[in-house]
Amino acid sequence: MxxxxxxxxxxxxxxxxxxxxxxxxxxxxxxxxxxxxxxxxxxxxxxxxxxxxxxxxxxxxxxxxxxxxxxxxxxxxxxxxxxxxxxxxxxxxxxxxxHPDALSTANRDIPMTDRKHNVLFICTGNSARSIFAESILRDLAGDRFEVYSAGTKPRTDLNPFALEVLKQKGHDVSVLRSKNIAEFQGPDAPVFDFVFTVCNQAANEECASWQGQPISAHWGLPDPVKVEGSDAEKSLAFHQTYGALRNRMIGFTALPLASLDRMSLQRAVDDIGQTKEQGPST
The missing domain is CATH 1.10.10.10 (Winged helix-like DNA-binding domain superfamily/Winged helix DNA-binding domain)
Structure with a gap:
């Protein structure tokens, strides 16, 4: 040693x-x-x-x-x-x-309280995967989580295939917009309890540390925007991505946050990110 x-x-x-x-x-x-x-x-x-x-x-x-x-x-x-x-x-x-802030809001030995938690999903363009994650978690457990999404290099518009899938699944798309990650890094930004990257490129990029030491995990999925072929083939890729993210959100919302210590919760969200992709969600 x-x-x-x-x-x-x-x-x-x-x-x-x-x-x-x-x-x-x-x-x-x-x-x-x-x-x-x-x-x-x-x-x-x-x-x-x-x-x-x-x-x-x-x-x-x-x-x-x-x-x-x-x-x-x-x-x-x-x-x-x-x-x-x-x-x-x-x-x-x-x-x-x-590190004076190391234990201020994220003590490893203190269980997560039974309050409403702030969650941020990050991808590169903030036009599909992170938008899916934001919408799904908000509709599954909006009473337990305040949900946000952002991109490291956000696109001007949301992807039309992503919007169509969300509409078909009954989500309100009027509240959605593409946002830069910088919007959530200022002094007035929410203090996040969870930060998840949902694409490899965003996870590979350097980001400033988040105040409050949130629990973070990488839930990377292939980018459906890059799928080539007919509109039907592209739509299928978006449906598959939506289904994979929905399964992960179901697993996340099932976690007993109030009874898990920080280390156990970190392992649990890491495990969710390792689940295999699923087919289209119905």
Whole structure:
């Protein structure tokens, strides 16, 4: 341990290796293809390979081969061990010394209260997936959640196929609009209890930390906007995305928020993000 932790910290001291580590942390528990990592970070494949090999040698990242693709994920046990070492050694076991806001609204040992929670869904364009998530959760449990959505690079208009699916499912689309994530990062923005990314590109991007330390998870789904073919084929892709998100919202709303501690709730929302995509919702 005395040598292992300093080696990990030295490995993370390199800016680009740290960037790989941080991206994989944002995508946890996903295993991210090497090609996607390289594209997201603007790295050549051989350069990325050097960085991930160093992280693997330090025990911070694991590798898995899927067909011809190499995929990488954070070794969360090692990451927690390293962070715990810093908290106990450098902060004398009191994280509030090093980060005054760390326990202010998100104490790991305090169960979520039975109040109305603020939830934000993020994707890149805020024209389909995050709009679906916003609409579904609002209609399933609007009495328990205040629901918002935003995009890192929002489109001007909502996708017409997405709007048509929402109308067919009986959602009120008049309240929907495309919004920039910056709208929710100012001093007057809501303090979020949950922040979910629903596309890989948005999860791969750097975002400012959220006040209040919300529980966050990646619930990535393929972008139906990119599906090519006939209108019927495109419509089917949007219906499938809607169905997958609705299933995840049903799982989320079934969680006993008031009785779960923060760590258990984090594991639960991570698990929901790993559920397989479903067919069209009826």
């Amino acid at each position: 005395e040598l292992e932790i300093p080696n990990r910290l030295a490995t993370l001291g390199h800016p680009q290796r740290l960037a790989v580590f941080r991206l994989l942390m944002r995508r946890y528990p996903d295993r991210v293809p090497a090609t996607e990592l390289a594209k997201a970070l603007g790295l050549k494949p051989n350069t990325l390979s050097t960085y991930v090999n160093a992280l693997m040698h330090a025990g911070l990242v694991s590798q898995e081969r899927v067909g011809t693709s190499l995929r990488y994920a954070i070794d969360m046990d090692a990451a927690r061990e390293t962070i715990d070492y810093l908290l106990h050694d450098c902060c004398r076991g009191r994280p509030e010394i090093c």
